[in-house]
Amino acid sequence: MSSESRTAVVIPAAGRGVRLGPGAPKALRALNGTPMLIHAVRAMAASRAVSLVVVVAPPEGAAEVKTLLDDHALPERTDFLVVPGGESRQESVRAGLDVLPPGIDIVLVHDAARPLVPVDTVDGVIEAVRDGAPAVVPALPLADTVKQVEPAAAPGEAEAVVATPERARLRAVQTPQGFDRATLVRAHETVTDNVTDDASMVEQLGLPVVVVPGHEEAFKVTRPLDLLLAEAVLARRRANDGF
Ligand code: C5P
Numbered sequence: 109m110s111s112e113s114r115t116a117v118v119i120p121a122a123g124r125g126v127r128l129g130p131g132a133p134k135a136l137r138a139l140n141g142t143p144m145l146i147h148a149v150r151a152m153a154a155s156r157a158v159s160l161v162v163v164v165a166p167p168e169g170a171a172e173v174k175t176l177l178d179d180h181a182l183p184e185r186t187d188f189l190v191v192p193g194g195e196s197r198q199e200s201v202r203a204g205l206d207v208l209p210p211g212i213d214i215v216l217v218h219d220a221a222r223p224l225v226p227v228d229t230v231d232g233v234i235e236a237v238r239d240g241a242p243a244v245v246p247a248l249p250l251a252d253t254v255k256q257v258e259p260a261a262a263p264g265e266a267e268a269v270v271a272t273p274e275r276a277r278l279r280a281v282q283t284p285q286g287f288d289r290a291t292l293v294r295a296h297e298t299v300t301d302n303v304t305d306d307a308s309m310v311e312q313l314g315l316p317v318v319v320v321p322g323h324e325e326a327f328k329v330t331r332p333l334d335l336l337l338a339e340a341v342l343a344r345r346r347a348n349d350g351f
Pocket of ligand 1: 119120121122123124134135164193194195196197198200201218219220221304
């Protein structure tokens with residue numbers, strides 16, 4: 109794949125984000141006054157390699173999301189499309205893949221819930237796909253030890269631990285995940301199991317998935333405390349920009 113490859117990003121943003129508590133869909137929650145989705149779109153468009161960003165919106169909110177994108181300053185070199193999402197994250201990603209124009213040969217999939225990923229991480233993922241990897245995930249080592257459990261027999265009963273995977277060999281995987289376009293489309297056509305990320309679908313095809321360094325600022329805004337952390341990161345960036 110040459111350095112002439114064209115890259116698009118699909119941002120699934122159609123989830124309700126119930127773990128954050130009641131309120132607007134998660135992607136539309138404000139961080140320092142700007143919707144999380146706009147931060148995520150800007151984080152992707154910050155890469156000079158990205159020529160198109162496809163936002164997959166809540167089906168009833170597609171018009172609102174289109175207006176949001178129109179109302180916020182975004183780089184001129186990047187095109188934007190908004191499409192309605194589906195019932196699952198996978199369906200939403202597929203809706204985004206369906207509208208990609210010809211000429212795009214690298215596709216990133218990035219969760220709207222990771223609004224602060226630095227551009228170096230985005231570029232690192234694109235570079236690894238350009239270098240020939242069919243699928244690339246940014247990831248970090250884990251701080252916590254992870255236990256595999258048997259689901260509780262009844263609600264309220266204790267879960268039994270069945271295994272402790274070796275922590276040094278585990279990675280917490282982030283987005284954007286990067287793909288050779290044809291590989292990702294084939295994965296979405298072939299794999300029907302419910303999965304929590306796109307790379308695992310490529311794994312199921314038996315193709316290699318490689319890891320590049322993730323970044324602590326690429327964390328997923330999931331719980332209320334994450335909103336505080338995200339605002340603290342933005343405040344630190346603003347303070348650093350002042351110097
Ligand atoms: O629920 P979770 O945090 O894993 O969702 C990851 C991403 O997938 C979020 O950005 C969410 O908006 C998106 N999603 C979607 N369509 C759905 C469910 C989730 O686009 N039906």
